Amino acid sequence: MGKLMIYGTTSSAGKSLLTTGLCRILANKGYKVAPFKSQNMSRNYYKLSDGKVIAAAQVLQAKAARIDLDPRLNPLVLVPQETNGSDIYFMGEKVAYMKAKEYFSYKKDLGPKIKEIFDDLKEDYDVVVIEGAGSPAEINLLENDFVNTGMAEIADCNCILVTDINRGGAFAHLYGTVKILNEKDAKRIKGFVINKFRGDKSLLDSGIEEIERLTGVSVLGVLDYGDYNLPDEDSLVDGKDERTFGNISEELLDSELNRLAKDMEESLDMDKIMELMGL
Incomplete structure (x- = not known):
């Protein structure tokens, strides 16, 4: 069974997009692939036919993977409210409204449950592509973590770290x-991906050579700044007009997912990525 985790250096670095593209690439290759994100904080969520809730990002990734929607793909959904707290959904069902301190107390005992859900999911698929949240470098949040480094430990998998070069740094x-x-x-981080680049990629050569020397981690590719007609994946939309599943046809959605997959295959070292997945 193959598995790989996608970290980001920041929120909106490209974790969701990379996960989505990899799901479509693998589905096109004939693998039964599932996305997985243990916890997602987003105002953009989706109600399944049975009324259960998962984040819109995992709905898009499931469509990329060509699989049925399933609350196991996103066990925890936090929907921020204007009252400085969030509605908490676990396995698609609302648990409570909580403020931050309440939630951090609640989540202490969730690690074993997340492991059980992940272990159950992976039995049904050839590959699971796992998405982290925010950044794994948020060291104040590492205790009882099951979203970033803690999730990589649960899955015992290699990780790729993606960064947004458009914002600088x-x-x-x-x-x-x-x-x-x-x-x-x-040591779990086995590759970097540079996302949202504009211009001549050869200008990055010296920087890539140096970051590989400094960290011992290879850059697996540089993705152009792409504007794909896909539903918004997060509560941070960067000022774009909101795109939802309701106003994008299935035909256009499928076409855009294939365009994303094609662009990624042309820009990334897919042989190495497949190796990191254990495929």
Whole structure:
């Protein structure tokens, strides 16, 4: 069974997009693949036919993978409210409204449950592509973590770290993330992906050479700044018009997912990524 985790150096670095593209690439290759994100905080959620809830990002990834929607793909959904708290959904059903301190107390005992759900899911698929949340370098959140480094430990998998170069500071983010983690967690990071690049990629050559020397981690590819007609994946939309499943046809959605997969296959070292997955 193959598995791989996608970390980001920041929120909106490209974790969801990379996970989505990999799901479509693997589905096109004939693998039965599932996305998995143990916890997602997003205002963009989707109600399944039975009324249960998962985040819109995992709905998109499931469509990319061509699989049925399933609350196991996203066991925890936190829907922020204007009252400085969130509605908490576990396995698709609302548990409670909680403020941050209440939630951190509640989540202490969830690690074993997340492991059980992940172990159950992976039995049904050839590959699981796991998405982290925010950044694994948020060292104040590592205790009882089951979203980033804790999830990689649960899955016992290799990780790829993606960064958004459009915002600046990408090489510092890559270096800092690797160096702030403990040795065991840092060693799981087997590749970098640079996302949202504009211009001549040869201008990155010296930076790529140096970050590989400094960290011992290879850059597996550089993705162009792409504008795909796909539903918004997060509560942070960067000022774009909101795109939802309701206003994008299934035909257009499928076409855009294939375009994303094609662009990623042309830009990434897919042979190495498949190796990291154990395929």
